[in-house]
Amino acid sequence: MKKKILIPTFFLIYLFIGLFIYNDYGIGIEEHFQRQNGFYWIVKIFSYLGVDSIKIHSLELYQSIRSYDPNLPDSNFFNYYGITFDSTLAFVETVFKINNSKLYFELRHLTSFIIFFISSIFFYKILKNRFKNDIVIYLGTSFYILNPRIFGDSFHNNKDVFFLSILTIALFYLFQLLEKNNTKNIILFCLFAAIATSSRIMGIYLPLLFIFFLFLDYLSQKIFFGNFLKKTLTILSFYIFFLYLHYPYMWELNIFKFIEWFSVYFYNMDLKILYSGEYYHIKYLPKLYLPVWISITTPIFILLLFIGGYLFMFKRFFQRLINIKLNTMPIHDFWSSVSEKKDIFIFFSLTSFLLYAIFLNVAMLSGWRHFYFLHVFIIYAAAYMLNLLLTIFKKKKFNILYFKLINLVFISIILFDLSSFHPYQSLYFNSLINKENIKNFPVDTPSLSRSDALKYIISLNKTEDKIFVSNASWTPFHNGKDLLKDYEQKKIIFVGQDYNKADYIYTNFNYEVDPRLNKKYNIPKDFKEIKKVIISDIPIYSIYKRIN
Amino acid sequence: MRIFVYKFLIIVTGIFILYQVTIGYTVFKLQQKLFSLNSKENSIFVKDKIRKELIAGLKKDKIFNEKDRILIKKLYKKIYLELQSLN
Numbered sequence: 220m221k222k223k224i225l226i227p228t229f230f231l232i233y234l235f236i237g238l239f240i241y242n243d244y245g246i247g248i249e250e251h252f253q254r255q256n257g258f259y260w261i262v263k264i265f266s267y268l269g270v271d272s273i274k275i276h277s278l279e280l281y282q283s284i285r286s287y288d289p290n291l292p293d294s295n296f297f298n299y300y301g302i303t304f305d306s307t308l309a310f311v312e313t314v315f316k317i318n319n320s321k322l323y324f325e326l327r328h329l330t331s332f333i334i335f336f337i338s339s340i341f342f343y344k345i346l347k348n349r350f351k352n353d354i355v356i357y358l359g360t361s362f363y364i365l366n367p368r369i370f371g372d373s374f375h376n377n378k379d380v381f382f383l384s385i386l387t388i389a390l391f392y393l394f395q396l397l398e399k400n401n402t403k404n405i406i407l408f409c410l411f412a413a414i415a416t417s418s419r420i421m422g423i424y425l426p427l428l429f430i431f432f433l434f435l436d437y438l439s440q441k442i443f444f445g446n447f448l449k450k451t452l453t454i455l456s457f458y459i460f461f462l463y464l465h466y467p468y469m470w471e472l473n474i475f476k477f478i479e480w481f482s483v484y485f486y487n488m489d490l491k492i493l494y495s496g497e498y499y500h501i502k503y504l505p506k507l508y509l510p511v512w513i514s515i516t517t518p519i520f521i522l523l524l525f526i527g528g529y530l531f532m533f534k535r536f537f538q539r540l541i542n543i544k545l546n547t548m549p550i551h552d553f554w555s556s557v558s559e560k561k562d563i564f565i566f567f568s569l570t571s572f573l574l575y576a577i578f579l580n581v582a583m584l585s586g587w588r589h590f591y592f593l594h595v596f597i598i599y600a601a602a603y604m605l606n607l608l609l610t611i612f613k614k615k616k617f618n619i620l621y622f623k624l625i626n627l628v629f630i631s632i633i634l635f636d637l638s639s640f641h642p643y644q645s646l647y648f649n650s651l652i653n654k655e656n657i658k659n660f661p662v663d664t665p666s667l668s669r670s671d672a673l674k675y676i677i678s679l680n681k682t683e684d685k686i687f688v689s690n691a692s693w694t695p696f697h698n699g700k701d702l703l704k705d706y707e708q709k710k711i712i713f714v715g716q717d718y719n720k721a722d723y724i725y726t727n728f729n730y731e732v733d734p735r736l737n738k739k740y741n742i743p744k745d746f747k748e749i750k751k752v753i754i755s756d757i758p759i760y761s762i763y764k765r766i767n
Numbered sequence: 768m769r770i771f772v773y774k775f776l777i778i779v780t781g782i783f784i785l786y787q788v789t790i791g792y793t794v795f796k797l798q799q800k801l802f803s804l805n806s807k808e809n810s811i812f813v814k815d816k817i818r819k820e821l822i823a824g825l826k827k828d829k830i831f832n833e834k835d836r837i838l839i840k841k842l843y844k845k846i847y848l849e850l851q852s853l854n
Contacts, residue, residue: 438768438769438772438773439769440769491808498808499799499803500799500802500803502802503795503798503799503802506792506795540773540777543769543770543773574783574784578783578784578787578791580795580798732808733808736808736811736812736815737808737811
């Protein structure tokens with residue numbers, strides 16, 4: 220009875236907190252482009268369907284975005300990801316004729332949060348089906364929700380966290396499929412795997428790895444070849460069907476130019492980013508870029524559990540590997556139970572993506588947000604470790620209360636960090652980063668502070684008709700005004716890096732050039748810093764005012 | 768068949784990792800270096816360096832030492848004579 224109330228209460232509290240704070244967040248750096256992409260898709264889809272009314276209205280909106288901000292990336296080129304979220308939101312915006320920029324960006328934030336909220340329920344179910352122990356399930360679900368960077372991004376990162384959410388749901392159905400091979404599970408798995416793929420191409424690994432696992436089953440003589448072939452074909456058919464159904468990028472592909480299908484996914488910008496005190500081209504980042512970023516932005520407690528869990532998974536896998544014997548099954552194989560098979564699936568997924576990121580020169584920027592989907596594997600590994608620790612506690616007959624207390628302390632620390640960083644949880648760094656070494660890493664890469672900075676400048680100039688603002692950082696500052704009220708937006712005039720014309724200069728310390736060598740973002744001497752936002756030694760943004 | 772496939776997969780993964788940490792890493796370092804040499808910041812750095820050296824040189828009483836002066840004078844004379852011989 221207690222359990223029946225506890226879980227819904229937990230999720231209800233989380234939902235209410237999300238609904239209460241979703242409009243505190245700034246606009247993410249990609250949101251304008253994604254909004255534009257949504258209309259691009261809508262125009263495409265309704266052109267195919269021949270529905271002119273929606274198509275014409277969406278086209279007008281698409282063109283108005285292009286003319287308002289011609290610097291946004293061209294949707295005709297970047298037309299290969301993000302269809303589900305962006306086009307749905309663009310459709311809502313078109314049908315309900317939402318004309319207020321503040322409203323449509325807040326709607327995006329709310330939707331993004333709700334999708335992540337739903338995914339957290341699926342993650343709870345994944346843990347519940349795997350671990351059976353309530354403490355592990357509750358803690359694991361809490362970690363999934365409360366990891367500060369993911370918590371913050373769940374409100375504004377409609378691409379990477381959306382992909383993480385869909386991946387989690389797809390993973391749930393994949394695990395269901397491992398338990399019970401029926402049509403319902405196949406269809407739901409393929410549906411969510413297809414949505415994941417159209418959001419980020421990485422989603423393609425889901426059916427492929429699943430088929431690889433089927434192949435291992437066949438090798439272990441758990442299924443016949445005919446059965447393996449039938450299952451593979453069924454999975455691929457449903458997957459391609461769902462992908463084709465909702466992904467216009469596929470509609471225009473030339474079947475004879477297979478190689479070209481994937482070439483677009485390997486495009487990268489000619490850009491340099493700050494990492495560990497040096498500026499690197501995004502295609503030639505140091506090999507440890509991803510592991511280091513994960514290590515400095517994940518709460519230490521979760522990080523340690525993850526490392527422990529991953530090492531124990533590796534140990535188990537290695538032991539299984541060296542003990543494989545030809546005629547003694549099923550014990551002497553990669554797995555002896557469905558639970559173990561799930562663990563191996565997570566281990567394979569995580570290892571493959573880490574090796575991919577480390578060895579294959581993957582272009583990355585803005586920290587590790589392109590790999591935020593690893594969060595689901597990281598937390599699964601952490602829960603795996605918790606489960607092991609709890610088993611040890613029980614074996615040694617330690618009091619479980621201590622185990623609960625230790626975890627409660629760490630959860631409280633994470634909660635404290637979440638509240639102190641609000642609404643900049645996306646810029647969280649753990650205690651490995653301090654006042655000195657924070658200079659070596661970029662902070663406000665999603666440009667979340669833009670709107671807050673503008674609101675502050677407006678609050679200082681309530682009676683002014685025009686306020687000239689400049690931007691001393693590599694961030695599309697002008698886009699931050701879309702969270703302001705209409706009359707406030709009209710007051711602000713953006714002058715780029717033309718500091719002579721500016722009344723105020725904003726910087727979030729994010730640069731695409733090395734400021735030690737290139738002086739274009741140097742603040743002129745006739746400006747004085749009037750505001751600097753620092754959270755736990757992490758500088759978020761500064762505002763300077765002309766002094767004469 | 769099963770053992771063969773497992774061994775094959777392990778060997779392929781092993782070769783991939785071995786290649787990446789040896790030859791792959793050397794190639795990667797070279798590419799990384801090339802990109803940093805090519806960069807705008809690097810050319811700005813070189814320009815600044817030359818500018819600083821010129822300013823420092825102008826502040827001195829004599830830019831060249833005795834040996835260099837003789838060498839440059841000889842070179843100048845030779846170039847001058849060669850150019851004169853053109854006509």
